[in-house]
Amino acid sequence: MKKLLTMFFTFLKIGAFTFGGGYAMIPLIEVEVVNKQHWIDKEEFLDIIVISQTFPGALAVNSSIFIGYKIGGVVGALLALAGVVVPSFFIIIIIAYFFLQFRNNLIVDLVFKGISSAVPMLILVAVISLSKSLKKELSTVLMILLTVIAISVLDIHPVLIIILSGIYGAVFLRKKVN
Structure with a gap:
């Protein structure tokens, strides 16, 4: 029970003190759940962020549900969700x-x-932090460069990039896992 309450108040703090949306929350979530509480490791955190981005909904909501579920099952998921959403709800009502x-x-x-x-800098910190856990391989660097070009130069929708990246991983990176 103590762990669940700690998790609730951790996500309450994240929800209350992060401005700029889900990407701006990534560094704070990482500090709290990976570095301070040690509930998950860096690699698992990266996986949760990736999965959270592929599901509909807010990144902070999705990632809090995944982390909460890992820590405390369904009750943990609900408490983490409540913790991250309650501050925004009240702030929006007051505003x-x-x-x-x-x-x-x-x-x-x-x-x-x-x-x-400050928000773009928080997002940049998240990008730098998450990129440290990527394997430094030619295929990873090429994927990053192609993604940046596809989105910023060719104006290809990010959803299409996610789908194509998933297909690429399933088809071409399967050999590296086996």
Whole structure:
């Protein structure tokens, strides 16, 4: 029970102090569940992030459910989900209630500009951290380069990239696993 409560409050903290969506949460989730609590290792964390991205829904919600389930089964999944969602729910309710009053407030505007400028850096930290656990092979580097080109230059939809990457892995990387 203590472990489940610790997990709930860990995800409550993650949900309360992360701005910018799921990708900005990745470094905080990693620090909490891999480095501090040692509930999962780095490789398993990377797998959970990949799986969470392929399912519909928010990355933080999906990853909290996977991690919670691993730690405490269905109850753990529900507690982790509640922990990560409750802060956002209340923050959105409060913002919606006061939004019209503060919409044109200079200080509020500057606070959000400051937060929004930090979010891309949090995402970059997540990319760097996750890339450290990738195997440094030519096929991995080529896949990264092709993905960046396909999305940013050729404007190919990320869902198609995910599907094609999965097919590539199943067909061409199967030999390396066996």
